[in-house]
Amino acid sequence: MAAVALIALDRVSFGYNGHPVLSEVSLEVAAGEFLALVGPNGGGKTTLLKLILGLLMPQQGRVLVFGRPPAKARGRMGYLPQHAYLDPSFPVTVLEVVLMGRLGPRAGLGLWSRGDRQAALQALEQVQAAHLAGRGFAELSGGQRQRVLIARALAASPELLLLDEPTAGVDPRGEEDVLGLLAALQPRVTVLMVTHDLHFVSAYVNQVVCVNRRVALHPTQEVDDQLIADLYGRPMRMVRHDQHLEGGECFHG
Amino acid sequence: MAEFLAALSQHAFLQQALLAGLLASLACGVIGAYVVVRRISYLAGAIAHSVLGGMGLARYLAVTQGWAWLHPLYGAVAAALAAALVVGLVTLKARQREDTIIGAIWAVGMAVGVLFIAATPGYDVELMSYLFGNILMVTPANLWLMLGLDLLALAVAFVFHNQLLAVCFDEEFARLRGVNSNLYFLLLLALTALTVVLLSTVVGIILVIALLTLPAAIAANYARRLWQIMALAVLISMAFTTGGLALSYGPDLPAGAVIIVLAGAAYLLVSAGRWLFRRA
Numbered sequence: 001m002a003a004v005a006l007i008a009l010d011r012v013s014f015g016y017n018g019h020p021v022l023s024e025v026s027l028e029v030a031a032g033e034f035l036a037l038v039g040p041n042g043g044g045k046t047t048l049l050k051l052i053l054g055l056l057m058p059q060q061g062r063v064l065v066f067g068r069p070p071a072k073a074r075g076r077m078g079y080l081p082q083h084a085y086l087d088p089s090f091p092v093t094v095l096e097v098v099l100m101g102r103l104g105p106r107a108g109l110g111l112w113s114r115g116d117r118q119a120a121l122q123a124l125e126q127v128q129a130a131h132l133a134g135r136g137f138a139e140l141s142g143g144q145r146q147r148v149l150i151a152r153a154l155a156a157s158p159e160l161l162l163l164d165e166p167t168a169g170v171d172p173r174g175e176e177d178v179l180g181l182l183a184a185l186q187p188r189v190t191v192l193m194v195t196h197d198l199h200f201v202s203a204y205v206n207q208v209v210c211v212n213r214r215v216a217l218h219p220t221q222e223v224d225d226q227l228i229a230d231l232y233g234r235p236m237r238m239v240r241h242d243q244h245l246e247g248g249e250c251f252h253g
Numbered sequence: 254m255a256e257f258l259a260a261l262s263q264h265a266f267l268q269q270a271l272l273a274g275l276l277a278s279l280a281c282g283v284i285g286a287y288v289v290v291r292r293i294s295y296l297a298g299a300i301a302h303s304v305l306g307g308m309g310l311a312r313y314l315a316v317t318q319g320w321a322w323l324h325p326l327y328g329a330v331a332a333a334l335a336a337a338l339v340v341g342l343v344t345l346k347a348r349q350r351e352d353t354i355i356g357a358i359w360a361v362g363m364a365v366g367v368l369f370i371a372a373t374p375g376y377d378v379e380l381m382s383y384l385f386g387n388i389l390m391v392t393p394a395n396l397w398l399m400l401g402l403d404l405l406a407l408a409v410a411f412v413f414h415n416q417l418l419a420v421c422f423d424e425e426f427a428r429l430r431g432v433n434s435n436l437y438f439l440l441l442l443a444l445t446a447l448t449v450v451l452l453s454t455v456v457g458i459i460l461v462i463a464l465l466t467l468p469a470a471i472a473a474n475y476a477r478r479l480w481q482i483m484a485l486a487v488l489i490s491m492a493f494t495t496g497g498l499a500l501s502y503g504p505d506l507p508a509g510a511v512i513i514v515l516a517g518a519a520y521l522l523v524s525a526g527r528w529l530f531r532r533a
Contacts, residue, residue, distance in 0.1 A: 053429060074429050081425060090290060090422050091479050100419040105431040108415040136477035152426070 005064075006031045006160060006190050007052055009215075012061035014047055021047045025061070025215045031159075032187030036201045037194045039211035045194045046082060048211055049162050052192070053079055065160065075104065078158030080149050080166055082194075088138060094148050095133040098123055101155030123151040127181060142169030150178065161185070163193040167200070179204045257499040266389055267498075270508070273391040274494030276399045277451040278468075280406040282487030284448040285469040286479060287410075287441055291421040294466045296344065296442065299355045300336045301449045301461040303362025307332020308383050308458075309369030316373050325383070326398055329453060333446035336362060341439040386457030386509035388498065399451055406447045409440070417441055418479055455494055456509035467516040468493065471523050493519070 005028040012025045022044045029035060037045045050056040051063050054070025065073040078101070098120040099112055108116070124130045127147040132140065137148065146169055153161060166182070167175040175197075182191050183204045195201050198208070210216045261267050288297050311328025314320055336358060343354045370380050382390060410417070419427040420437045428434045445465075452461045472485035497512030 055425060055429070075431060077429070079426065079429055081423070086423055087290075087292075091473060091477050091482055092418065092422055093478055096418065096478070097422070099415070100422065100426060100430065103415065103419055103427065103430040103432050105433075108419075110412055110414075112415065138477065156430070 005029060006033075006066060007192075008062075008064045008067075009051070010062045010064075012051060012058040012063060014044075014051060014056060014059050020213065022051075022211075022215070023213055027209065027215050027217065029190065029192070031190055033207055034183065034186055034191045034205045035193065035207045035209055036198065036205040037192060037209045037211050038196070038198050043212040045211045046164055048215070049079075049164055049192065049194060052162060053077060073160075075156070076159045078153035078156065078161045080146075080153045080161075080163040082164040082168075090138065092137050093133070094124070094129070094135050094137055094140070095120055097137050097148055098133075098151045098155050101152040104156075119157075120151075120155050123155040124148070126154055127151045128177065143171055143174045146170050147174075147178070150181075159189060161189050161191045163191065165194050165196065167195065167197065172200075175200060254499055254503075257502045260502060266391075267502070269391045269393065269396060270388045270498055271495060272396055273388055273399060274455055274498060274512075275491055276396065276403055277455045278487055278490035278494055279403050280444075280448040280451050281465060281490045282468055282472075282485070283410050283483045284406060284444050285465045285490070286472070286483040286486050287417060287421060288445055289466050289469040289473060290479065290482075291441065293442075293445070294462060295352075296340050296355060297445050297449060297465055298462045299340050299359040299362075300333055300442070300446050301453065301458045301465075302359045303336035304329045304333050304449060304453055304458045305366030305383060306362040306364075306369070307335075307366075309366035309373075312379060313369040313373045316375060324394075324398075325379070326395065326450065326454070329450045330402070330447070332362070333450050334443055337442035337446040338439065341442045345435050345438065382457070383453075384457050384459050385507060386453065386455055386460065388455050388494075388508045391454060395454060399454065402447045402451050406444050406451075409444060413437065413440065414480070456512055460509055460513045463513045463516055464490065464493065467520045471520055474523060474527060489519075 007027065007029040009025055009027040013020065013023045015021050021042075025048070037048065039045050047056060051058055052065060052070060054063070054065075054074060063070055066076060095117070099108070099116060101123065102108060102112070102116045102119060121130060121133060124133055127150050129144065129147045129151060132144060132148065137145065140148065146166060150163070150166060153163070161182070163182075167178055170178060179200065182193065185191060193201070193205070202208070206219070208218045210218065261271065288294055307328035307330070308325040309328070310332070311323050311325045315323040315325075340355060340358060343358070344351055347354060366383070367380075416427070416432050416437050417440070419430070419432060420434050420441070424434045424438075427437075448465065449458070449461050452464050456464050468486040468489040469482055471489055472482045476482045476485055493512050493516045497515045498508050500506075500515070501508040501511040
C-alpha cells in the first residue's frame with residue numbers, strides 16, 4: 001500500500017460481555033472520502049465509531065487513525081454522539097456547548113480567549129445557527145440541537161469527522177441542509193456518518209459501509225434494493241437518484 | 254427579629270455565627286450547582302456522613318494524645334477528601350455494585366466516628382453538634398479555616414470551570430477533547446468534600462445534603478447558565494443561613510434544623526408555584 005490510509009482497521013473484533021458485536025473487521029478509508037455507515041440496530045455501527053475514536057479498545061486486531069493509535073489522533077477528530085443521550089435540561093448556552101469543542105489537554109483554563117469564541121461562532125455560522133448562540137441548549141428543538149452539536153464537532157477544525165446519526169430528529173429540509181453542509185466540507189474533511197435513511201444519503205456520499213457484525217464497503221453505485229433488503233432482512237423503499245444502479249449484495253456468503 | 258438584630262450588635266458569637274453562614278454559602282452555591290446538574294447528591298451524602306469518622310478520630314487523638322491543636326475540623330477535611338477519593342474510584346470502576354458500595358461507605362464512616370467518640374474519655378456532648386451542627390460555637394479560628402477552604406474551592410472552580418462544565422455535560426466528548434474526565438470528576442468530588450466540611454459547621458453532617466442541593470435546585474428554575482445558577486444559589490443559601498439563624502434565636506431552637514426546614518419550605522413553595530403557574 002502506497003499511501004497510509006486515514007483509518008485502518010485490521011481484523012478488529014469487539015463484543016460486550018462475550019456477545020460479539022464486530023468480528024474480524026478490516027476496513028481502510030482514504031482521506032477525503034464521504035462514507036455512510038448503514039446497518040440494522042445492534043449491528044455495530046456505533047461500536048465501530050467508538051473503536052475509531054479510541055473510546056473502546058479492540059479485543060482483537062488493531063485500529064490506526066492517521067497512522068497512530070486513536071487516542072493519539074483524537075485532536076484531529078470531531079465527533080457527534082448519538083442523539084438524545086445528553087441531559088435535556090442541562091443549564092448551558094449554545095455558545096458554551098460549541099466552546100466545549102475547543103477544549104484540549106491544556107486549552108480552556110479560566111475564561112475563554114477571543115480566538116476560541118470566534119472559532120466557536122464560526123462553527124455555528126457553518127451550520128447556520130449563529131443566531132442561536134445566546135440561547136439555552138435546553139430550549140432548542142431536536143433539529144437545532146443536532147446542528148449545535150455538529151458545530152461543536154467542527155469547532156476545532158477536525159480533519160476527520162465522525163457522526164452518529166446526524167440527521168436524527170431533523171425534519172427533511174433540515175436533513176438536506178445538514179447533508180449539504182457535510183458535503184461542502186469535502187475533500188478537506190473526511191466524513192464517516194452513521195445513518196438510517198440511506199435513500200437521502202446516497203446522493204451525497206461516495207461510499208457506503210454495511211455494518212452487521214462484519215463490514216463491507218460499497219461504492220454508492222452498488223447500493224440498491226437488494227442490498228438494503230439483505231442488510232435489514234426486508235425490503236425498504238428507496239428513492240432512486242440519477243446515478244445508475246447495478247445489482248449487488250452487501251455480504252457475499 | 255428585632256430581638257435578633259439587637260443581640261447581633263452585642264454578641265460576638267452571634268456575629269461569628271452569621272459570618273460562618275455567609276462564608277459557607279459561597280462554596281455552597283458554587284459547588285452545590287455542580288452537584289445538582291451532575292446529579293451526584295447521593296455521592297455528596299456519602300462523603301458528608303464519612304466526615305464523622307474523621308471528626309471522631311481527630312477528637313480521640315486530641316484528647317488521648319494531648320494534641321490540642323488537632324481540631325475536629327482538620328479530621329473532617331482529611332476524612333472528606335479520603336471519602337471523596339474512594340467514592341469517586343468506586344463510581345468510576347465498580348459500575349455494577351456502585352450504589353451498594355456507596356451506601357456502605359456512608360454507614361461505615363459514621364460507625365467509625367461513633368466508635369472513636371465512644372472511646373474518647375469525657376462527655377460525648379460533641380456528637381450532637383457534629384451531627385446537627387452548632388453554628389453558635391464557631392470560633393474566629395474556625396472562620397479563618399472556613400475562609401481558606403472557601404477561597405481554595407472557589408479558585409479551583411473558576412480556573413477549571415470550562416473543563417468541569419464539559420465533564421458534567423458530556424463526559425465522553427470531554428474525554429475526546431483530551432480532557433481527563435476521570436481526574437476532573439475526582440476534582441469535583443474533592444471540591445464537594447471541602448464544601449461539605451464548610452457546611453457541616455453550620456448545619457451538621459446529617460443535614461448538609463439539603464443545604465448543599467436545595468439552593469442550587471431552586472436557582473436552576475430561574476437561570477439557564479451554570480454560573481448564573483451558582484450566583485443565585487449563593488444568595489439563596491445566604492438567605493437561608495441568615496434567616497434560619499435569626500428565626501432560631503428568639504425561641505432558642507437549633508439553628509441548623511431551622512435553616513434546613515426553611516430551605517425545604519422554600520423549595521416546596523417554588524416547586525408548587527411553578528406547577529400552578531404551568532397549569533394556569
